[in-house]
Amino acid sequence: MDRMSTELLYRADPYAREAEATVVSAAPEGVVLDRTLFYARAGGQPGDAGTLSWDGGEMAVAEALKGEDGAVLHAPAEGAALPPAxxxxxxxxxxxxxxxxxxMHTALHLLCSLIPGAGVTGGQIGAERSRLDFNLPEPPTKESLTEGLRALVAANHPVSDMQVDESELDSNPGLVRTLSVQPPRGTGTVRLVRIGTADGTVDLQPCGGTHVRATGEIGTVTVTKLESKGKQNRRVYLVLED
Structure with missing residues (x-):
């Protein structure tokens, strides 16, 4: 780990809810720790919220954000006390x-699998509603997309991740679905998230976000709205019903 970077504990276990860490620095814009469970806002996924507590104090974390040099900033809620370095x-x-x-994030990967070949031009993950924008003249109907999503959820496909050499993206550019944001390069490897198995892949693409272990955990999902956002840009909204 570099001097100022934060070890990302959720990469090894996205289901971990509590951990201990040491404060590297503390400022009004955020507290930097040596390690964290908190996902920093990126790729359309909001940063995590929660609390930091210590002997004699507690700080509510409004949202985790990306800092410099690989650091995660735990932005304090207004008026919260900061833990000393x-x-x-x-x-x-x-x-x-x-x-x-x-x-939600895993459901959006499933949505991508139902519209193969169409580039993703934007997206936003929310607790109540999420969306993806596709470079697509005419999308399928919301009823057919809902039916497809629910079938993939019911099949309870496993979700896993792996690190591959960056050259894998050069030899297989179709792995990258997002047109507006490219996977970060420079470390030598890229994280791929797979839904399904090597012998039966539903979706496979670079992603740094957090996901459930299997699609059955998503629950009831519904495509609620389709919007035209340009000549060939179609926005698809979905919600979770439980």
Missing amino acids: GTRVRLALDWPRRHRLMR
């Missing part, structure tokens, strides 16, 4: 919110 703190996620975002 060097303090040992206990991290606790707002787990219901994080888990819902994990379900």
